[in-house]
Amino acid sequence: MSTVDYSNGDHSNSELLLEVDDLWLEFRTSDGVAKVLNGVSYNVHAGETLAVLGESGSGKSVTAQAIMGIVDMPPGVITGGEIRYHGEDLLKLSDTRRREIRAEGISIIFQDALSSLNPVYTVGFQIGEQLRLRRGMSRKEAQKRAIELLDMVKIPNAKGRVKQYPHEFSGGMRQRAMIAMSLALDPEVLIADEPTTALDVTVQAQIMDLLKEIQVERQMGLILITHDLGVVAEVADKIAVMYAGRIVERAAATELYRMPGHPYTLALMDSMPRLDQRGQTLNTIKGLPPSLLNIPPGCPFAPRCPRAQDICTVELPESKDLGLGRTSACHFAEELVNRV
Amino acid sequence: MGRYVIRRLLQLIPVFLGTTFLIYVLVWAVPGDPFAGMCGERPCEPGFIAKMNEKFHLDDNIFSQYFQYLGNLVQGDFGETYNGNSVGELIALRYPVSVQLAALAVVIEAIIGVIAGVLTGLRGKGFLDNLVLVSTLFLISLPVFVTGFALQILLGFELEWVDPVVSSDPTLGELLLPAFVLGSLSLAYVARLTRTSLMENKRSDYVRTAVAKGLKPSRVVGVHLMRNSMIPVITFLGTDLGSLMGGAIVTEGIFGIQGIGKMTYDAILQKENITVTGVVVLLVIVFLIVNLLIDLLYAVLDPRIRYE
Amino acid sequence: MSDPTAASTAVDSAGAYVTAAEHAEPTTGKSRSLWSDAWRNLRKRPTFIISMVIITFMIILAVFPSMFTSADPTHQDLQRQMLKPSADAWFGYDFQGRDIMAGVAHGAKWSLLVGFFASLLTVLIGGTVGVIGGYAGGWLDGILSRIGDVFFGLPFVLGAIVILSAFRAAGLKSAFGLVIVVVLVISALTWPVAMRIMRSAAISAKQQDYVKAARALGANSFRIITKHMLPNCMAPVMVYATILFGATIGVEATLSFLGIGLRAPAISWGVMIAESRDYVQHAPHLLLFPAGFLVLTVLAFVMLGDAVRDALDPKLR
Numbered sequence: 001m002s003t004v005d006y007s008n009g010d011h012s013n014s015e016l017l018l019e020v021d022d023l024w025l026e027f028r029t030s031d032g033v034a035k036v037l038n039g040v041s042y043n044v045h046a047g048e049t050l051a052v053l054g055e056s057g058s059g060k061s062v063t064a065q066a067i068m069g070i071v072d073m074p075p076g077v078i079t080g081g082e083i084r085y086h087g088e089d090l091l092k093l094s095d096t097r098r099r100e101i102r103a104e105g106i107s108i109i110f111q112d113a114l115s116s117l118n119p120v121y122t123v124g125f126q127i128g129e130q131l132r133l134r135r136g137m138s139r140k141e142a143q144k145r146a147i148e149l150l151d152m153v154k155i156p157n158a159k160g161r162v163k164q165y166p167h168e169f170s171g172g173m174r175q176r177a178m179i180a181m182s183l184a185l186d187p188e189v190l191i192a193d194e195p196t197t198a199l200d201v202t203v204q205a206q207i208m209d210l211l212k213e214i215q216v217e218r219q220m221g222l223i224l225i226t227h228d229l230g231v232v233a234e235v236a237d238k239i240a241v242m243y244a245g246r247i248v249e250r251a252a253a254t255e256l257y258r259m260p261g262h263p264y265t266l267a268l269m270d271s272m273p274r275l276d277q278r279g280q281t282l283n284t285i286k287g288l289p290p291s292l293l294n295i296p297p298g299c300p301f302a303p304r305c306p307r308a309q310d311i312c313t314v315e316l317p318e319s320k321d322l323g324l325g326r327t328s329a330c331h332f333a334e335e336l337v338n339r340v
Numbered sequence: 341m342g343r344y345v346i347r348r349l350l351q352l353i354p355v356f357l358g359t360t361f362l363i364y365v366l367v368w369a370v371p372g373d374p375f376a377g378m379c380g381e382r383p384c385e386p387g388f389i390a391k392m393n394e395k396f397h398l399d400d401n402i403f404s405q406y407f408q409y410l411g412n413l414v415q416g417d418f419g420e421t422y423n424g425n426s427v428g429e430l431i432a433l434r435y436p437v438s439v440q441l442a443a444l445a446v447v448i449e450a451i452i453g454v455i456a457g458v459l460t461g462l463r464g465k466g467f468l469d470n471l472v473l474v475s476t477l478f479l480i481s482l483p484v485f486v487t488g489f490a491l492q493i494l495l496g497f498e499l500e501w502v503d504p505v506v507s508s509d510p511t512l513g514e515l516l517l518p519a520f521v522l523g524s525l526s527l528a529y530v531a532r533l534t535r536t537s538l539m540e541n542k543r544s545d546y547v548r549t550a551v552a553k554g555l556k557p558s559r560v561v562g563v564h565l566m567r568n569s570m571i572p573v574i575t576f577l578g579t580d581l582g583s584l585m586g587g588a589i590v591t592e593g594i595f596g597i598q599g600i601g602k603m604t605y606d607a608i609l610q611k612e613n614i615t616v617t618g619v620v621v622l623l624v625i626v627f628l629i630v631n632l633l634i635d636l637l638y639a640v641l642d643p644r645i646r647y648e
Numbered sequence: 649m650s651d652p653t654a655a656s657t658a659v660d661s662a663g664a665y666v667t668a669a670e671h672a673e674p675t676t677g678k679s680r681s682l683w684s685d686a687w688r689n690l691r692k693r694p695t696f697i698i699s700m701v702i703i704t705f706m707i708i709l710a711v712f713p714s715m716f717t718s719a720d721p722t723h724q725d726l727q728r729q730m731l732k733p734s735a736d737a738w739f740g741y742d743f744q745g746r747d748i749m750a751g752v753a754h755g756a757k758w759s760l761l762v763g764f765f766a767s768l769l770t771v772l773i774g775g776t777v778g779v780i781g782g783y784a785g786g787w788l789d790g791i792l793s794r795i796g797d798v799f800f801g802l803p804f805v806l807g808a809i810v811i812l813s814a815f816r817a818a819g820l821k822s823a824f825g826l827v828i829v830v831v832l833v834i835s836a837l838t839w840p841v842a843m844r845i846m847r848s849a850a851i852s853a854k855q856q857d858y859v860k861a862a863r864a865l866g867a868n869s870f871r872i873i874t875k876h877m878l879p880n881c882m883a884p885v886m887v888y889a890t891i892l893f894g895a896t897i898g899v900e901a902t903l904s905f906l907g908i909g910l911r912a913p914a915i916s917w918g919v920m921i922a923e924s925r926d927y928v929q930h931a932p933h934l935l936l937f938p939a940g941f942l943v944l945t946v947l948a949f950v951m952l953g954d955a956v957r958d959a960l961d962p963k964l965r
């Protein structure tokens with residue numbers, strides 16, 4: 001798919017930028033309390049790509065929103081944990097300080113670029129807005145910089161495009177504009193929440209290439225939220241797999257692909273379409289994730305897990321350290337990893 | 341944009357012709373003798389009838405009557421009353437106060453309605469929200485003439501804060517109460533429209549983006565949320581200005597304002613058909629033009645419209 | 649409420665309900681329809697319960713007025729002219745010495761009849777034209793929309809006055825005839841609003857996959873409209889109809905106030921209010937009771953419309 005090859009690497013020696021540590025979050029709605037995040041932990045270093053995988057509703061986006069501080073509150077309530085940026089807990093910062101970190105320290109790209117861009121302002125205005133307000137640029141300078149940014153994300157005829165409205169852009173161009181906007185203040189960490197889901201396959205590959213290229217160039221930390229295991233294999237350095245508001249497995253990308261350490265990861269990989277098995281029916285994961293309003297005791301994956309034993313419905317598996325920066329929340333993690 | 345304007349203009353023509361023709365037919369082609377009761381209690385004099393028949397071509401068929409009327413209208417001639425007064429002049433005399441009244445009503449709607457809507461829309465559920473919901477519910481349920489009566493009795497007769505009826509050449513201050521009455525229903529709609537519009541957009545993706553960009557809350561609300569949320573409200577206010585100019589009959593009646601509504605009402609009762617037709621045609625023109633302007637304004641406010 | 653065409657804004661955007669239909673797709677595997685979901689939500693709303701109690705009471709009042717009063721609403725007795733409310737006559741007597749409570753009880757029928765038939769007719773005409781225009785599109789839609797614009801362009805009160813005074817000249821005497829004329833006039837001037845709401849709902853429904861599928865399979869237009877589109881387009885129009893029911897009661901009162909709506913023998917609340925006009929300063933109870941019942945009824949319908957709309961909109965749940 002991708003034309004550029006970026007080898008998956010180890011960045012654990014680079015600077016640690018962002019760390020989510022045992023984050024708990026719930027939504028208190030009229031239907032009840034939905035426990036959406038139940039102790040999520042992950043981190044990202046400079047120049048590193050962390051891919052966050054998981055079924056719809058597993059809490060990937062909510063974690064990202066919590067990092068940005070844009071969860072709807074109410075109904076959302078953070079009930080525990082820390083989010084550290086350069087070692088400083090964001091949750092304890094003042095609103096003003098928090099605001100300063102947005103876009104300059106940590107930036108985000110949303111899935112649906114059309115609805116995420118304001119329909120009544122030109123693309124140039126929306127990119128330049130932050131430059132004017134936060135970098136004190138004049139309207140002219142901001143416009144010039146916006147054109148450079150659009151050029152950087154490879155939008156043809158950036159000079160003309162900068163004066164257009166989002167609806168005049170194609171889907172791929174909108175996502176590029178969104179990327180340009182999120183990079184305007186040179187953030188250290190970029191969160192990309194399913195940046196390519198709404199696009200067709202060739203455009204997906206182009207956008208991923210672009211993101212990766214910019215990341216390498218700027219040595220940014222990239223948190224890539226996605227459903228697409230194919231994308232992950234090519235760009236991720238490490239992977240966190242989420243299920244029902246928990247990280248069930250964390251591993252270096254190569255390791256995880258070589259030998260998944262959690263039955264849910266295995267099932268995910270099985271459900272992925274593969275070129276060498278074309279025509280076969282896909283092994284979709286049977287059943288549904290548990291209702292977050294009422295998570296049963298034991299392992300949340302138990303009702304769907306082919307390896308479940310009696311203990312699984314009684315005792316919640318702790319996240320176990322398997323060495324080499326690898327963790328898995330399964331009672332039988334060691335057996336899985338040491339299979340062969 | 342240019343094509344959009346032209347298309348709207350072209351659509352206006354059949355609507356203008358249709359509406360004015362409809363009025364013409366309704367006023368003139370009623371079954372029975374058009375002159376019955378027209379000259380007060382006495383039957384009309386034959387000479388007068390003949391003159392009128394000739395002037396309005398009443399012996400021709402309705403289509404040719406209508407087009408001859410339209411021809412005069414285009415030349416700015418609204419015709420004459422039976423007493424020989426120029427309808428155009430009558431209108432010119434009465435129109436200003438009605439325009440003032442309608443404009444004042446829209447201003448009141450805009451100020452109170454938008455403030456109430458913004459306060460509740462931004463804050464969400466709570467005491468204020470319930471208060472606004474309940475009070476708008478009441479305003480919507482009260483027919484304008486009941487609101488008018490009630491306020492006239494209370495403020496005019498009981499408390500004597502204002503004169504129950506306005507003078508013949510009313511100042512803006514005197515028009516304040518009538519304008520509030522006239523705009524009360526729309527005021528409730530403006531408050532509700534603003535509230536829902538804000539609540540919907542508050543959760544929208546682009547507002548989230550604006551927050552994620554690290555903009556101050558005042559800028560997120562003022563620049564990103566307001567601009568989008570006020571589009572339907574502004575449209576509503578504009579349309580209202582167009583319709584309130586004709587909708588003031590009741591209010592003008594209650595407060596004794598010598599405006600266009602009162603004049604039309606009297607004209608209808610006295611069967612001054614030419615006056616009635618003239619006023620209604622004029623109101624339709626105003627209504628259509630205001631709507632066209634609103635459409636254009638809409639296109640300016642919302643760039644997506646321009647390219648449809 | 650003196651202009652029912654303004655009531656359209658109470659129905660925020662017709663499109664919202666079509667998305668409501670989309671969102672009501674089964675979430676738990678069990679298929680629950682939009683309507684049963686909405687009904688379940690509606691039952692719990694206090695505004696729904698209050699408005700239903702008021703409406704039920706008013707209907708009973710309209711059908712069996714003698715359950716509430718034994719006095720004859722038309723009996724005049726100048727001896728008791730404008731007497732204040734008392735134990736004998738709870739609502740007092742009017743300027744001709746008629747019992748106001750009897751008048752209010754017997755007037756309910758006329759007000760509700762106008763409200764019911766006018767909103768029904770409006771929705772029938774507007775809904776039919778709207779669904780045809782929305783479904784057919786093209787030149788037919790263009791023509792129907794322009795016809796709607798023509799009626800919409802007439803200022804409501806003025807249009808009603810012109811038409812009604814024309815009929816007045818024709819000299820109608822029976823109560824039923826008076827009601828029919830008022831109903832026809834209100835519907836004739838209001839249907840474009842129902843048409844616009846239905847039309848935009850129909851345009852969105854047309855783009856739904858199952859409608860496209862039905863068209864691709866060659867189902868005929870009538871069947872597609874009645875079987876597939878109407879069930880999904882009804883929600884916004886129903887909300888409008890509910891609010892309109894209340895609105896037309898207010899409109900009838902306004903027309904009667906102007907002296908061109910109902911009149912004896914069809915003495916509605918509006919007629920009673922209009923008659924109180926010259927005495928209201930000295931005998932406010934002449935206005936208070938009929939106006940109170942009128943406002944309460946309109947309020948109930950507007951509240952009901954609000955509740956139904958909120959129940960149908962999953963975003964607000």
Ligand SMILES: Nc1ncnc2c1ncn2[C@@H]1O[C@H](COP(=O)(O)OP(=O)(O)OP(=O)(O)O)[C@@H](O)[C@H]1O
Pocket residue numbers: 027029034036054055056057058059060061062063072075292
């Ligand atoms: N504002 C909110 N109010 C209530 N519940 C919410 C809100 N936002 C998210 N949730 C709930 O939180 C859970 C996790 O949602 P999230 O968007 O993080 O899922 P996701 O993993 O990103 O899924 P997808 O792959 O579909 O984007 C879901 O059950 C969702 O319903």
Ligand code: SF4
Pocket residue numbers: 262263264299300301302303305306307308309312317329330331332
């Ligand atoms: S703990 Fe048990 S149920 Fe959970 S994933 Fe492991 S084997 Fe499956």
Ligand SMILES: [Mg+2]
Pocket residue numbers: 060061062193
């Ligand atoms: Mg998501």
